[in-house]
Amino acid sequence: MTVPNEAATSIRTPHLLIALKDATLSGFVAFGLFFFLIGLRSEQGSTGALEISTRFQTLALLVAAVFAGTFLRTLAFGRGPIPIAGAVPASVTDFLASAGRFAAPALLIFALLVPVLFYQNRYLLDLGILVLTYVMLGWGLNIVVGLAGLLDLGYVAFYAVGAYSYALLATHFQLSFWICLPLAGILAAFWGILLGFPVLRLRGDYLAIVTLAFGEIIRLVLLNWQSLTGGPNGISSIPRPSFFGLPFTEAEGSFASTFGLEYSATHRVVFLFYLILALALLTNWVTIRLRRLPIGRAWEAMREDEIACRSLGINTTTTKLTAFAIGAMFAGFAGSFFATRQGFISPESFTFGESALVLAIVVLGGMGSQLGVAIAALVMLGGFELFREFQLYRMLVFGGAMVLIMVWRPRGLVSTREPSLRLDDGKAAAQDAK
Amino acid sequence: MSAGPDTAPSPGPILRVDHLSMRFGGLVAVADLSFTARRGDITALIGPNGAGKTTVFNCITGFYKPSAGRIRLEHPDGSAYLLERLLNFRVSKVARVARTFQNIRLFAGMTVLENLVVAQHNALMKASGFTFAGLIGLKVYRDAERTALDKARYWLDRTGLLPRADDSAGALAYGEQRRLEIARAMCTDPVLLCLDEPAAGLNARESAELNALLQFIRREHAISILLIEHDMSVVMEISDHIVVLDYGVKIADGTPEAIRNDPKVIAAYLGVEDDEIEIAEAEAGL
Amino acid sequence: MEYFVQQLIIGVTLGSIYGLIAIGYTMVYGIIGMINFAHGDVFMVGGFIALTAFLALLAIGVTSIPLALFLVLLIAMALTALYGWAVERIAYRPLRHSYRLAPLISAIGMSIILQNFVQIAQGARVKPLPPIITGGHRVMSSEGYDVDISNIQIIVVLTTLVLMLGFSWLVAKTRLGRDMRACEQDLKMASLLGVNIDRTISLTFVIGAALASVAGIMYLLYYGVIDFYIGFVAGVKAFTAAVLGGIGSLPGAMLGGLLIGLIETFWSAYFSIEYKDVAAFSILIVVLIFLPTGILGRPEVEKV
Incomplete structure (x- = not known):
């Protein structure tokens, strides 16, 4: 995005006095903001009544930190916006851009090798599956938010539709995973169209809040429709996946015995890993193909300027609807994978927090960038596994990151956009081969 | 043409x-x-x-x-x-x-060429079999895309924007943006x-x-x-x-x-x- | 009949709280055309500040309940207003000329921050506060069913009424109100005519947050419980109220708030309490589809 001109023209006088003044002001503001929420804390005592306790030390530390932070910021950058474009040297951005060409294949090879390298490490394999699930969700939402520019805050609803579709179809009708998977995708897409058809005419921010409401409606219905969904208890003993009909058990005719392997519980985990990797790669492949097709270009054009699209004869309603439905379909796939992997689902897995997490991944990764989304998912989920003791701070950091990214790099961390086609056919062919 | x-x-x-x-x-x-x-x-x-x-x-x-x-x-x-x-x-x-x-x-974040190709959306959409044929890369679609590129090139040439084809539209000078908008409108094959x-x-x-x-x-x-x-x-x-x-x-x-x-x-x-x-x-x- | 009247009283009380929150949405939307997603959480923050302030006042020996409540009102309004100011300053102002999704995403980020900040700072568990304002009046009674109106219900409705009148006066008569209306018409033009836009927008957030904090206090006093999550649901409902009444319109926000409060109450009373939120959210979707300008809103002409 364009950096406001002020950046260049603002008076860059890093006076000590100004910095001190700003810092004092910020300190006071921080004190006001934090005194009653951090300095004091209400807690239910042994009698059940609320008691108040103080944490003035923490408060003092925080206020001091805000003071120091503002002081240093004003001293270093003045009052204008921080010139972030200059803060990252061009050589670094260039390096990142060129590294991007290698990063994607490198990441892919690494992902393929994870089960081989970490065969013994069940924990890492599970983490890998989790990350890949979010990569897939991120790529799916990227179609809606990143390409088409539609802010969908209820994406998790389609994930839930997929998960419950699989769970119900598999437990009631004994349908196999491979039949349920497309069905779940179709059902989720169907719900996407059902919701999208009336609401996609709305302006962008209305759409956001309607999808948010829709997500909550789905969750509340799942929670309260006890007879179908089991309510808060969810659905358990969902059939686990089989290797194209060969179950991962010790019994005769199982995967292990058929291939003459010694039974190991890891087989299933490895299979799940490759399954979600394949699903994620499918999402990626379809997205990349679609971007080079008229529909994909219309999505991006719509993100840039909807009115101009209409003036060119593009039916924006159906264009939005396809983005919405395709995004929902991939969420449905991911949902049914989630259900078969967990073996148990409940409405608790489909809260607004999940939608927000996936959105954060897309936003941080750089809207529209496939690689960026994958890296963001890896960093955010992997990073928080590394720092487990800070689990509580996870969403706080996500929220903070969303605000910071919007202020500093609205197009996300990876913001270079590859054109969908070039004039020179030779070059275009080279693009295709990549 | x-x-x-x-x-x-x-x-x-x-x-x-x-x-x-x-x-x-x-x-x-x-x-x-x-x-x-x-x-x-x-x-x-x-x-x-x-x-x-x-x-x-x-x-x-x-x-x-x-x-x-x-x-x-x-x-x-x-x-x-x-x-x-x-x-x-x-x-x-x-x-x-x-x-x-x-x-x-304009579609400022997209390239000049892409702006002109988006303008041919309806023709290309039909040729791509409403995406399905395009997804599997049928020849019909590839041909249609080539035709679309030719038309875009023609109008780029006419408006003097050929050298800027692969630059993002937002990066063009004001006068160039005006011309690009006309070129884009022309790519829809209008009668008026x-x-x-x-x-x-x-x-x-x-x-x-x-x-x-x-x-x-x-x-x-x-x-x-x-x-x-x-x-x-x-x-x-x-x-x-x-x-x-x-x-x-x-x-x-x-x-x-x-x-x-x-x-x-x-x-x-x-x-x-x-x-x-x-x-x-x-x-x-x- | 008696049951109906009782529900009516409950609905109006609830609707008043929604209406106060809705004003914040409608004002901000009117001026900068953006949904302040974090507004519901500002309401929640107001409730929490009130709670800790009240407990702290008790702890330092302020035993007179009216005095304590008055001080709590002042503290909560002032500090929540500070939150409103800070939110605008940090998350929205730098984005005023960014692309269209940026402020929305930033607002969602802010909402997540506030929710989790309070969760971390004050704990995730529900905070119960014993009833502070007790007593009430019997309105009518027949065949074993009594209709009561409690003092807290009267206070909630009266406070809302007074704040609404005060705020309408502010918008209609003061310099600030005039600036706000000018900004609502045309931000660029207003700035050319010498309206300090940054200040006006800041004050809009500040006032909206102060009103939301009052709603937070009343929520706390009325329900006697508070947790970090109330802002989310109440926020969506208040937004629904703003849209239903016609976004940008002050009487609309109040009317919408009352309607949502009544619908929710009657839905719970006569149909199913489990689906009361579903009803409110569904109304939002239905209104946006069929009546996007709301009851008192002006039709919006697309700027080509």
């Missing part, structure tokens, strides 16, 4: 606006406006700021639904469309009316091209280039042009026919010569004496 020059312009009007009115709440933006634009002509719609010119455009191009009146468009093959009944995007898709915007609306102040913000040289481009479009592609313009040097030089609006009402209608000498126009539009027109024109044209 695009709508070729094979169809000899028939003398009838391409666009006939009858008793068009547009009200916003209590405000009457356009009142009972009637005019015709002849096929192959460049028709200019002029008038002071707030005269309702852009509102007329928005009615013709399907962005507003007129409160009353009829807008009839006739294609060279004789088929006719009532534009006030066509929903927004259909005016462009079905009736083939293309437009540009007063405050340029509506330009909303195409010369606004252009310098004298760019204005002259614009004149040449518009005359080329009219001459070589047999496309009728309707334009809103403040820049009198553009209007007087290239229009065949001028309609003058003031406060939503038509006050004059005729050839540039007639308009130039119409005292009503001079009084209403410029509000100054004859010899001061030149100066006022220069100011109004920025």
Whole structure:
């Protein structure tokens, strides 16, 4: 995005006095903001009544930190916006851009090798599956938010539709995973169209809040429709996946015995890993193909300027609807994978927090960038596994990151956009081969 | 190539606006406006700021639904469309009316070339079998894409943007953006091209280039042009026919010569004496 | 009949709280055309500040309940207003000229921050506060069913009424109100005519947050419980109220709030309490589809 001109023209006088003044002001503001929420804390005592306790030390530390932070910021950058474009040297951005060409294949090879390298490490394999699930969700939402520019805050609803579709179809009708998977995708897409058809005419921010409401409606219905969904208890003993009909058990005719392997519980985990990797790669492949097709270009054009699209004869309603439905379909796939992997689902897995997490991944990764989304998912989920003791701070950091990214790099961390086609056919062919 | 020059312009009007009115709440933006634009002509719609010119455009191009009146468009093959009944995007898709915007609306984050390819969306969409054929990479689609690229290249060449084809549209200079918007509109294969102040913000040289481009479009592609313009040097030089609006009402209608000498126009539009027109024109044209 | 009247009283009380929150949405939307997603959480923050302030006042020996409540009102309004200011300053102002999704995403980020900040700072568990304002009046009674109106219900409705009148006066008569209306018409034009836009927008957030904090206090006093999550649901409902009444319109926000409060109450009373939120959210969707300008809103002309 364009950096406001002020950046260049603002008076860059890093006076000590100004910095001190700003810092004092910020300190006071921080004190006001934090005194009653951090300095004091209400807690239910042994009698059940609320008691108040103080944490003035923490408060003092925080206020001091805000003071120091503002002081240093004003001293270093003045009052204008921080010139972030200059803060990252061009050589670094260039390096990142060129590294991007290698990063994607490198990441892919690494992902393929994870089960081989970490065969013994069940924990890492599970983490890998989790990350890949979010990569897939991120790529799916990227179609809606990143390409088409539609802010969908209820994406998790389609994930839930997929998960419950699989769970119900598999437990009631004994349908196999491979039949349920497309069905779940179709059902989720169907719900996407059902919701999208009336609401996609709305302006962008209305759409956001309607999808948010829709997500909550789905969750509340799942929670309260006890007879179908089991309510808060969810659905358990969902059939686990089989290797194209060969179950991962010790019994005769199982995967292990058929291939003459010694039974190991890891087989299933490895299979799940490759399954979600394949699903994620499918999402990626379809997205990349679609971007080079008229529909994909219309999505991006719509993100840039909807009115101009209409003036060119593009039916924006159906264009939005396809983005919405395709995004929902991939969420449905991911949902049914989630259900078969967990073996148990409940409405608790489909809260607004999940939608927000996936959105954060897309936003941080750089809207529209496939690689960026994958890296963001890896960093955010992997990073928080590394720092487990800070689990509580996870969403706080996500929220903070969303605000910071919007202020500093609205197009996300990876913001270079590859054109969908070039004039020179030779070059275009080279693009295709990549 | 695009709508070729094979169809000899028939003398009838391409666009006939009858008793068009547009009200916003209590405000009457356009009142009972009637005019015709002849096929192959460049028709200019002029008038002071707030005269309702852009509102007329928005009615013709399907962005507003007129409160009353009829807008009839006739294609060279004789088929006719009532534009006030066509929903927004259909005016462009079905009736083939293309437009540009007063405050340029490009797809700034996409490349120049992509802007022109997006404009050919409907043709490409059909060729891609509504995405399915395109997804598996059928030859039909690849051919269609090549044709689309050829058309884009043709218009890039015509507008002098060929070297900038792979740059992002937002990075173009102002004058280039104006030209790109016209090129993009032309890529939709229109029969009527509506330009909303195409010369606004252009310098004298760019204005002259614009004149040449518009005359080329009219001459070589047999496309009728309707334009809103403040820049009198553009209007007087290239229009065949001028309609003058003031406060939503038509006050004059005729050839540039007639308009130039119409005292009503001079009084209403410029509000100054004859010899001061030149100066006022220069100011109004920025 | 008696049951109906009782529900009516409950609905109006609830609706008043929604209405106060809705004003914040509608004002901000009117001026900068953006949904302040974090507004519901600002309401929640107001409730929490009030709670800790009240407990702290008790702890330092302020035993007079009216005095304590008055001080709590002042503290909560002032500090929540500070939150409103900070939110605008940090998350929205730098984005005023960014692309269209940026402020929305930033607002969602802010909402997540506030929710999790309070969760971390004050704990995730529900905070119960014993009833502070007790007593009430019997309105009518027949055949074993009594209709009561409690003092807290009267206070909630009266406070809302007073704040609404005060705020309408502010918008209609003061310099600030005039600036706000000017900004609502045309931000650029207002700035050319010498309206200090940054200040006006800041004050809009500040006032909206102050009103939301009052709603937070009343929520706390009325329900006697508060947790970090109340802002989310109450926020969506108040937004629904703003849209239903016609976004940008002050009487609309109040009317919408009352309607949502009544619908929710009657839905719970006569149909199913489990689906009361579903009902409210569904209304949002239905209104946006069929009546996007709301009851008192002006039709929006697309700027081409």
